[in-house]
Structure formats: C-alpha cells, structure tokens
Amino acid sequence: xxxxxxxxxxxxxxxxxxxxxxxxxxxxxxxxxxxxxxxxxxxxxxxxxxxxxxxxxxxxxxxxxxxxxxxxxxxxxxxxxxxxxxxxxxxxxxxxxxxxxxxxxxxxxxxxxxxxxxxxxxxxxxxxxxxxxxxxxxxxxxxxxxxxxxxxxxxxxxxxxxxxxxxxxxxxxxxxxxxx
Amino acid sequence: xxxxxxxxxxxxxxxxxxxxxxxxxxxxxxxxxxxxxxxxxxxxxxxxxxxxxxxxxxxxxxxxxxxxxxxxxxxxxxxxxxxxxxxxxxxxxxxxxxxxxxxxxxxxxxxxxxxxxxxxxxxxxxxxxxxxxxxxxxxxxxxxxxxxxxxxxxxxxxxxxxxxxxxxxxxxxxxxxxxx
Numbered sequence: 103x104x105x106x107x108x109x110x111x112x113x114x115x116x117x118x119x120x121x122x123x124x125x126x127x128x129x130x131x132x133x134x135x136x137x138x139x140x141x142x143x144x145x146x147x148x149x150x151x152x153x154x155x156x157x158x159x160x161x162x163x164x165x166x167x168x169x170x171x172x173x174x175x176x177x178x179x180x181x182x183x184x185x186x187x188x189x190x191x192x193x194x195x196x197x198x199x200x201x202x203x204x205x206x207x208x209x210x211x212x213x214x215x216x217x218x219x220x221x222x223x224x225x226x227x228x229x230x231x232x233x234x235x236x237x238x239x240x241x242x243x244x245x246x247x248x249x250x251x252x253x254x255x256x257x258x259x260x261x262x263x264x265x266x267x268x269x270x271x272x273x274x275x276x277x278x279x280x281x282x
Numbered sequence: 283x284x285x286x287x288x289x290x291x292x293x294x295x296x297x298x299x300x301x302x303x304x305x306x307x308x309x310x311x312x313x314x315x316x317x318x319x320x321x322x323x324x325x326x327x328x329x330x331x332x333x334x335x336x337x338x339x340x341x342x343x344x345x346x347x348x349x350x351x352x353x354x355x356x357x358x359x360x361x362x363x364x365x366x367x368x369x370x371x372x373x374x375x376x377x378x379x380x381x382x383x384x385x386x387x388x389x390x391x392x393x394x395x396x397x398x399x400x401x402x403x404x405x406x407x408x409x410x411x412x413x414x415x416x417x418x419x420x421x422x423x424x425x426x427x428x429x430x431x432x433x434x435x436x437x438x439x440x441x442x443x444x445x446x447x448x449x450x451x452x453x454x455x456x457x458x459x460x461x462x
Contacts, residue, residue: 190373
C-alpha cells in the first residue's frame, strides 16, 4: 500500500463505468495504480446490468481498498434515458462505498476539467494529455472512460475538502447506528 | 404462502420508497399481504441514504419472497435533483431483485392509473379508493406512497405480460453465467 492515500475515481455509466485508482503520499506525487472499465451489455435486461455494475465495482473496491471514492456528479442533460442509467450507476457506486464505510465525494465534469487542466471547458483530449503528464505515463489510460475516472481521482486529491464533510457525516451516522 | 403468486410493488423515492405486497391465486382474487414505506432522513449523506434504501428493500424481499417485483418507471420531470434520487432508488430496487433472481417489471404512473381506475389521468385519491375496493380493505394503505406501491403490484398482476420477457432474459443471463 505504500502508506499513501488511495483514491478510486468512478465515471458512471450503464454501458461503461470508468474506474481509476491513484495513490499519493503527498498531493504532489500521485501515482497511477490501475485503471479500466466495468462494462455491461445492452443485450442484458436493465436489472441485470445494474447487478453486473455492482459486482464489477465491488471487485475493484475489494481488490484496491481505496480510502476515498470520487464519483462524477450526474446531471440530467438532453438524453433522459441515458441519464437514468448513469444516475443509477452513480448511485450503485455510492451505495457500495457506503457499505464499505468509505467516504464518497462528488465532482462535476467542469470541476474535474478545471482541476486537471486549469480550464472548465477543456476537451477530453486535453484532460487525457494532462493525466499522462501528471502521472508520468507513456500513454493515456484506455478507453476514454478510464482516463476520465483517473482525472476524477486526481481532482479529488487536489480539491478533497468535501471528503472531510462526508467523512464527518459517515462517522456521525455510524455513531447514531451504534446507539440504536 | 397459500400457493398464490406474490407481487412486490415498489414506488421509488429517496425520502420514501413505498412498498406493497399482494398475493393472488387468480387474477380475480388478489389479497393484500403487507404495505409500508422505507424512509431515509435528508439529514443523512446521500450515499448512506442509498445504503439505507438497499437495507430496507432487502428486508422486505427476504421477509416476503415475492415472485415478481414491479417498479415504477422513472421519468425526468421538472425537478432534476429529485429525479436523480428517485432513479437511484429505482435502480437499487431492480438491483436487489436481480440479485435474488426475481424478475422485474416496470410500469409508468399512467399505466398504473389506467390499470386500476380505467383512466390514465386519475388522481391519487381515485387510485387509493380503487385499491381499497379491489382488495376489500377498510381504508387505503398509509402513507400515500404505500398505496401507490400496492396499485403498482395490482397493475403488474393484470398487465403482467412484460414479466415473461424479463423472466426469459433473467433465465438467459443465468444460463450464460452458468456457462462461464
């Protein structure tokens, strides 16, 4: 584990959930541990796709034991059908983190772009290029959803303030449950 | 169990998930087994609310062993924030059903109203009145979310066709997993 803080970034989606794990002893020296995607087939029924996402994300969490999970904040945009699946995948990511007692933080796509590139309107290629540079990689994690998830983890490393709020709420909730 | 078919209706929501269980030996003689709500407090952080919904719905499923789960189909309406929580609660309901190998069916609010009252534009009071009449109750299940969940279960009993499609997909998926 190296004693550093481990952050799991999750870019939620019904067809592809990007996942990226970084570890950092200090804010200045993040390292990429692993990145990939949890995929589900559109040929499966919706309920079983959600179950496959849960099983996939659970496996990533068990294997990597992150200290924090950062999830992209979902907004309803043009495509309502897509956003429902995305919101559900994000919800499952949050649910699993809570079940493991891991604090969850949410960041908007704009916050991630701004944290990584300095510009909230950067495109995906610019974000991927900065991910490569920051983590001293040979090439960007593939597919794009994996790179986005790593960017989310880096955003969390640098903006992490909100985690403390979540961690406090988690502890408070645990204490409340303990008293019942 | 009485040998009848058990249907669990779930009216998803972040603050209140309505739950209603009916059992029917035939389409003509449904009986109310139980109804209620799974509540989560807005004072909890979002991830822990989702976890509480999972724990609550899981307990209903384990206690009542439904043959089918019917969930209200979520549409993004005016309030995007609310719909995200609702979509996530619906996703968790579907996920738990899939985990237990129970087929899931979705019905829109209009389909439920039309199935119960004959009119897709019926109001909540009309739906509740018909639930009372159909199930020969003394009064409507309380709160309103519980009555809505019972209506959803009745809609599933009468419109059930789509379950067969889901059941087929579930079996196909199980067969596919078995082959891995």
